[in-house]
Amino acid sequence: MAPRRKKCLIFDADDTLWENNIYFEAAIEEFLDLTADLIGPTSTVAPHREAVLDILREIEIESIPRCGYGSCHFVNSLRETFRHLYTGTDGIEYLRGIDGIEERLINHPMVLMPDVAPTLEALRRSYRLLVFTKGDQEEQAGKVERSGLKHYFDEVEITREKHIDAYHELVERHILDRDCTIMIGNSPRSDILPALDAGLWAVFVPHTHTWDFEHEAERLRLVMKVEPHPRLLVAQSLSEIPSLLARVFPH
Ligand SMILES: [Mg+2]
Numbered sequence: 001m002a003p004r005r006k007k008c009l010i011f012d013a014d015d016t017l018w019e020n021n022i023y024f025e026a027a028i029e030e031f032l033d034l035t036a037d038l039i040g041p042t043s044t045v046a047p048h049r050e051a052v053l054d055i056l057r058e059i060e061i062e063s064i065p066r067c068g069y070g071s072c073h074f075v076n077s078l079r080e081t082f083r084h085l086y087t088g089t090d091g092i093e094y095l096r097g098i099d100g101i102e103e104r105l106i107n108h109p110m111v112l113m114p115d116v117a118p119t120l121e122a123l124r125r126s127y128r129l130l131v132f133t134k135g136d137q138e139e140q141a142g143k144v145e146r147s148g149l150k151h152y153f154d155e156v157e158i159t160r161e162k163h164i165d166a167y168h169e170l171v172e173r174h175i176l177d178r179d180c181t182i183m184i185g186n187s188p189r190s191d192i193l194p195a196l197d198a199g200l201w202a203v204f205v206p207h208t209h210t211w212d213f214e215h216e217a218e219r220l221r222l223v224m225k226v227e228p229h230p231r232l233l234v235a236q237s238l239s240e241i242p243s244l245l246a247r248v249f250p251h
Pocket of ligand 1: 187
């Protein structure tokens with residue numbers, strides 16, 4: 001293998017290469033609007049919209065370990081939330097409305113983060129590039145295709161969960177050198193902390209719409225405060241990454 005290809009960058013996809021969470025947030029808003037007449041002070045189930053979100057969160061916490069991430073599973077959680085809210089005997093109009101939400105979520109446009117293509121073009125000259133994304137196999141593979149970015153990457157890996165063992169397996173499968181392999185992503189929980197724990201470098205690229213962003217950002221601040229990590233870098237955007245890495249890996 002040529003020396004210049006020994007260094008490897010592993011990219012997260014959702015909310016790192018392209019927008020993702022905004023579409024889930026939009027789906028939740030649509031669902032709340034659709035079911036607005038079931039929500040209110042007279043409802044014993046959901047006196048306000050926040051109560052509906054609590055029900056949805058509980059259903060998600062229970063179903064994600066069983067079903068994984070992905071739009072179809074998420075919309076099933078919306079259907080189950082609806083069943084909690086609805087006490088009538090028909091509900092077909094609501095269910096059709098949820099089908100529409102699913103259709104829009106699955107076919108959402110691919111909106112790339114600023115400067116993705118020129119940044120990948122610059123980085124591929126010096127680094128082997130991988131994608132490592134969690135979620136439904138078919139859905140994530142479809143997004144990689146629709147993004148128009150696939151040709152920049154040597155490999156695309158889709159996994160159910162990005163925990164430390166998944167990183168160890170990735171390193172072994174692709175015979176990566178931990179000292180010059182860098183995980184790049186927006187999620188402390190899925191991208192940064194498990195990659196550091198697996199002995200890799202990590203570049204945190206914050207995104208304001210990350211799921212549970214406040215909680216995650218606070219967690220990262222705590223981790224960095226308690227034990228600053230020598231292999232952790234922070235970039236405000238993808239376009240900062242080539243110069244940031246050039247300082248850390250000059251050769
Ligand atoms: Mg992400």
